Amino acid sequence: MTNPTLEPTPREERDIADDVVARVLARAGTALDAGGTVHTSADGDQLDLVERSALKRVVGLSTELEDVTEVEYRQLRLEKVVLVGVYSGGSTSDAEVSLRELAALAETAGSQVLDGLLQRRQTPDPSTYLGSGKAAELAGIVAAVGADTVIVDGDLAPSQRRALEDIIKVKVVDRTALILDIFAQHAKSREGKAQVELAQLEYLLPRLRGWGESMSRQAGGQVGGAGAGMGSRGPGETKIELDRRRIRDRMAKLRREIAAMAPARVTKRATRRRNAIPAVAIAGYTNAGKSSLLNALTGAGVLVENALFATLDPTVRRAQTADGRVYTLADTVGFVRSLPHQLVEAFRSTLEEVGDADLLLHVVDASHPDPEGQIAAVREVLSEIPGVENVPEVIVLNKADVADPEVITRIRGRERSTIVVSAHTGEGIDALLELIADSLPRPDVAVEVVVPYTRGDLVNRMHLEGEIDHEEHTADGTLLRGRAAEGLATELKTASLV
Structure with a gap:
C-alpha cells in the first residue's frame, strides 16, 4: 500500500499517467456523444450527411499500391495520432476534459487516437514546448504505437513545431491547425470555403519554412542580357519570399471576395428588418445540438452529425408563433475553447446574424x-x-434526457434565463416555442384603416406581421383594427388615403 505521506515513486507516477491516458482514450464524457449520430423524424432525409460520409478514412489499408490505377478507387488511410497536453493551473480532471475534446476533434478530422500524454509544468518550454526529456519520452511512445502524427493541445510557435518534429521524427500539428483542417473538410458554400481558406493562409504565413540556398533565386534585378551592368546583380527574391508574396496576394483577393458577398446577406437582413420580421439566433458550443434544435423547432432538415463543427454554413429558416406571427431562426457555426482568432475574424460576417437578432438561444x-x-x-x-x-x-x-439533474439544477441556479429541452425526445420544445413567442418584439403602432381591395398584399402582410383585433369587409375595402410595426403602419395609412 502506498504511504500517503511519501512522494510517489516513478512507477506510481507512471501508473497515474497511464490511468489518465486510459480515461482519455475511453472517450467517456467527450464532446462527442457515445453511440454515434442519432436522428429524429424532424431531421429529414439527411442527404448532406450521406454525401459527407461517402469518403471516409478506414483502418487497415496499406499505403503501398500494387497498381497505380488503385489510386482512383482507394479510400484514405486512417491517420494514427498521439495526443499531448500541457497544463499549469487547474486540476488534472480539467486537463483531461480538454484532452478528451482534442480526441474528439482528432476523430472528427478522420484520425485514430492511439495514446495520450499529459504534462504539468509552469510554462511551456520555449524550445520544444514539452522540454527535451518529455519530448524524448514522447518520441518513444510514438515509435512504440506506430503513430504518424502528434497533436498538441495548444498553439505551437513555428520554432517549437520544428524542434518537436526533429526529435519525434513524425508530423506535429497543433490545436489551431487541427480545427482549421476540420473546417476545410466541412465547408460547403462558396463563402464558407473562402472564409476557411483565408483563415488557413493567415495561419500558414508566419509558418512558411525555407530549406537553405536551394530556395534562393540568385539573380535579381535586370541582369544577363539586359545590359544593366555591374552592381545590378543581387540575391534576388528567395523562394520563401515569393511564397509569402503570393499568399498575401491570395489573402487580399479572398478578403475582397468575402466583402463582396457580405452585401447580399446585409440586404436580406435589411429586408427582414423593413418587413419587421423578428430574428432568433441559435448559438452555442460545437456539438451541443444546435442543428437538431433547429430541426425540432422548424423541421428544416439541416445536417445533423455526431461530430464537431458539423455545421459551418449558417442556415436561416422561417417559422411562425402559435398566434401566426412570422419570425426567422438562424443556425450558426459552433464555438470551441481557444477558437483560433483567424476563424473568428474570417467568420465575423457570418456571426453578425447573432448581433442583429432579437433573441439569442444559447444552446448548452x-x-x-x-x-x-x-x-x-x-x-x-x-x-x-x-x-x-x-x-x-x-x-x-x-x-436533458441524458443529463444529470443535479447539473441542470446547478446551472439554472446560476443563469438568469434558462429552459430545459431535449431535441432528441422533444421534451421542452413546446415550452421553448412559447418562450420564443413571448420574447419576440410585438407590433406597437395602433392602426385603424380601410385598405382598398386592390391592396390585398397589405392585408396579407398585416396577417403575417401585425396583430389584428378586428377585420371587416366594407364597400370601400377591408377595415383593419389592430397593431403593426412602424413601417407597415405607414404603408397602411398611405394606402387608405388613396
Whole structure:
C-alpha cells in the first residue's frame, strides 16, 4: 500500500499517467456523444450527411499500391495520432476534459487516437514546448504505437513545431491547425470555403519554412542580357519570399471576395428588418445540438452529425408563433475553447446574424462534463461581435434526457434565463416555442384603416406581421383594427388615403 505521506515513486507516477491516458482514450464524457449520430423524424432525409460520409478514412489499408490505377478507387488511410497536453493551473480532471475534446476533434478530422500524454509544468518550454526529456519520452511512445502524427493541445510557435518534429521524427500539428483542417473538410458554400481558406493562409504565413540556398533565386534585378551592368546583380527574391508574396496576394483577393458577398446577406437582413420580421439566433458550443434544435423547432432538415463543427454554413429558416406571427431562426457555426482568432475574424460576417437578432438561444450540452466552461467559451467569442450585448439571451439546456439533474439544477441556479429541452425526445420544445413567442418584439403602432381591395398584399402582410383585433369587409375595402410595426403602419395609412 502506498504511504500517503511519501512522494510517489516513478512507477506510481507512471501508473497515474497511464490511468489518465486510459480515461482519455475511453472517450467517456467527450464532446462527442457515445453511440454515434442519432436522428429524429424532424431531421429529414439527411442527404448532406450521406454525401459527407461517402469518403471516409478506414483502418487497415496499406499505403503501398500494387497498381497505380488503385489510386482512383482507394479510400484514405486512417491517420494514427498521439495526443499531448500541457497544463499549469487547474486540476488534472480539467486537463483531461480538454484532452478528451482534442480526441474528439482528432476523430472528427478522420484520425485514430492511439495514446495520450499529459504534462504539468509552469510554462511551456520555449524550445520544444514539452522540454527535451518529455519530448524524448514522447518520441518513444510514438515509435512504440506506430503513430504518424502528434497533436498538441495548444498553439505551437513555428520554432517549437520544428524542434518537436526533429526529435519525434513524425508530423506535429497543433490545436489551431487541427480545427482549421476540420473546417476545410466541412465547408460547403462558396463563402464558407473562402472564409476557411483565408483563415488557413493567415495561419500558414508566419509558418512558411525555407530549406537553405536551394530556395534562393540568385539573380535579381535586370541582369544577363539586359545590359544593366555591374552592381545590378543581387540575391534576388528567395523562394520563401515569393511564397509569402503570393499568399498575401491570395489573402487580399479572398478578403475582397468575402466583402463582396457580405452585401447580399446585409440586404436580406435589411429586408427582414423593413418587413419587421423578428430574428432568433441559435448559438452555442460545437456539438451541443444546435442543428437538431433547429430541426425540432422548424423541421428544416439541416445536417445533423455526431461530430464537431458539423455545421459551418449558417442556415436561416422561417417559422411562425402559435398566434401566426412570422419570425426567422438562424443556425450558426459552433464555438470551441481557444477558437483560433483567424476563424473568428474570417467568420465575423457570418456571426453578425447573432448581433442583429432579437433573441439569442444559447444552446448548452447539459450532459457535458464541463457545461459552465462551454458557456464561458461561447460568451468569450460572442463578446467580440458588435451588438450582442443588447440581445436578450436564453440558456437552452439541451440533451436533458441524458443529463444529470443535479447539473441542470446547478446551472439554472446560476443563469438568469434558462429552459430545459431535449431535441432528441422533444421534451421542452413546446415550452421553448412559447418562450420564443413571448420574447419576440410585438407590433406597437395602433392602426385603424380601410385598405382598398386592390391592396390585398397589405392585408396579407398585416396577417403575417401585425396583430389584428378586428377585420371587416366594407364597400370601400377591408377595415383593419389592430397593431403593426412602424413601417407597415405607414404603408397602411398611405394606402387608405388613396
